[in-house]
Amino acid sequence: MRIDSLEHRPGSGFRDDGRRAAPDASPDAPAVSARRICKAYGGTEVLRDIDLDVAPGETVCILGPSGSGKSTFLRCLNWLEEPSSGTVLLDGQPIGRLPGRDGRPRPMNARELAAARTRVSMVFQHFALWPHLTALGNVVEAPVHVLGRPRSEALAEGRRLLERVGLAERADAYPHTLSGGQKQRVAISRALAMRPKLLLFAEPTSALDPEMVGEVLAVMRDLARGGQTMIVVTHEMAFAREVADRIVFLDGGRVVETGTPDAFFTRPHTERAQRFLARYAR
């Protein structure tokens, strides 16, 4: 599991050339490179040997039935879940474990982990806004207190980001006064304020009333078109089909099928994917 001896197995991901795991970031390093991610709770394996490379600018949608491990996998990418084994590189840099003195991996300390996480932002299913801060306060919190950006600068950028998601007038509102869709758009602004290399979406519309799903998806569509690197765990099939560059289909903790949206939705080649899609077609 040494970080400098990662093997890129053929067919395991996007643009494999076996030299992507260089310790320093290069312009064409994958935004994320996950290798052989396994996760077990007690004796239950929820992720088995998942590989994923995502190129800068790419949008990947992870689909799969409930319990397939897609959310757990997403949470492994920013180390909110610690994989039982496997490695994750964000923009060429490891997260979660570092090579130790003896060459064996050692867990990152709190400071190292926090630093690694500044490269990846996450949008949560239940928003996870901080209720004691205004919309703008939520957006500037991490840029100011983690990245150390000057407050005035962060506030100006925060206002721009809120404007971008259509919430310029709600900058000083507290989360409890916002609708679900508005909360999620604030959460997206908060994510963007970190200028992340990679943006993770954990079922961002699953907790929303149906009429609010559209406004959130519209913002995400804009981001994808604007070249933001994104991994989206979702049940919104129409969105995935329209916006994703690539679909990764998980079932039983494994990658069962991966391909372009067109290939996946029109001619899925595994029986599992066919059954999954049949349920949504109805």
Next chain:
Amino acid sequence: MTFDDVLTLLAAASITLGLSVAGIALGLPIGLGLALLRSARLPVLDQAIAALVSLVRAAPIVTLALFVFFVLPEAGLELAPIPAAVVTLTLNTAAFDCEIFRAGLAAFPRDQLEAASAYGLRPATRFRRIVLPQLWRASLGPLVSEMTIVLKGTPAVAVIGVVEITRAAGRIGAQTYEPLPPFLAATVLYTALIAVLVRGQRFAEARIARRYGYAVS
């Protein structure tokens, strides 16, 4: 009851107030510190703090006051009555505050903590910026309730020679053979002090509810 007696009662009230404020002011940070130490679940320390907190919570304030005043000197810590009273009240309220903060920490929404970690907030920053501002608001009710208990617990330190409201009222009653006026005055004084606390709590809670929209217990 003469004018002098009224002055004596007012002086005693300032002692009661001073002791309470000192105990509360020292007990709050100590209680918070203990709660944080416990939430870190450090092997031996955790059990040690748990045992100590249980012991202090179980001990009547009178007993604790006698312990501090008469037993600690054996260990080389000799305190005058007033400092001993402050130590007693601090210990007592810190133990209860610890439990209040511990409950608040245990109930803190996990998703907010997770979001803070995901955005790179280190544990100390996360506590200062995300947890503490909400923790004290959520704990306000139980904390004020505990403060009133401290205030009402102050007569217990009379046992080590501190003259606070109740002790002063007792003396006046004994000298004049008219216990009703001084004890009535004492009751009014306690009520006034507690009313200030409760008013402050209501005011703060109303502000919090208006601004942040989350109810506080």
